[in-house]
Amino acid sequence: MIKETMILTSTAKDWNWIYESVDDFFEVNGLSEWRAKELKLFTDAGFDLTDSAKHMVQLNEDGTKVIITVAYADQAEKDAIFANIDDNDIAPELDRTLSEDHLF
Numbered sequence: 001m002i003k004e005t006m007i008l009t010s011t012a013k014d015w016n017w018i019y020e021s022v023d024d025f026f027e028v029n030g031l032s033e034w035r036a037k038e039l040k041l042f043t044d045a046g047f048d049l050t051d052s053a054k055h056m057v058q059l060n061e062d063g064t065k066v067i068i069t070v071a072y073a074d075q076a077e078k079d080a081i082f083a084n085i086d087d088n089d090i091a092p093e094l095d096r097t098l099s100e101d102h103l104f
Contacts, residue, residue, distance in 0.1 A: 002072040005102045009065045009095040018063040025059065025066050034091050041089075045080040056103040069103040 010017065010029045019025040026035040042049055049055045057068045072078040 002075065002078055003069065003102055005067060005069040005099040007060070007065050007067050007097045007099050009097070010093060011095050012093040016064055019059060022057050022059060022066055029093050031091055031093060037089065041084060042081050044084070045077070047077070047081055052104065058103065067099070067103060
């Protein structure tokens with residue numbers, strides 16, 4: 001199993017902007033369509049985003065960042081998901097930080 005956690009911070013809003021929910025984070029930053037496309041990459045590859053043993057997403061404690069933990073079965077599953085991503089799929093409005101503190 002490969003477990004990865006990424007912390008997303010908006011570069012478009014003030015660093016201490018407080019969001020109401022994960023969806024609010026993406027909406028406020030104009031990234032709702034981008035997020036839907038990202039999730040589609042997972043579901044198109046057969047990844048079950050509803051399985052909390054494979055995927056969890058939440059705001060950090062102060063509501064300023066989104067934390068996403070994904071558990072891939074193996075490298076082949078991860079590769080299948082990211083096979084269709086290109087440079088245009090990377091949202092420049094987000095700072096991404098990998099973390100060893102997983103949600104599950």
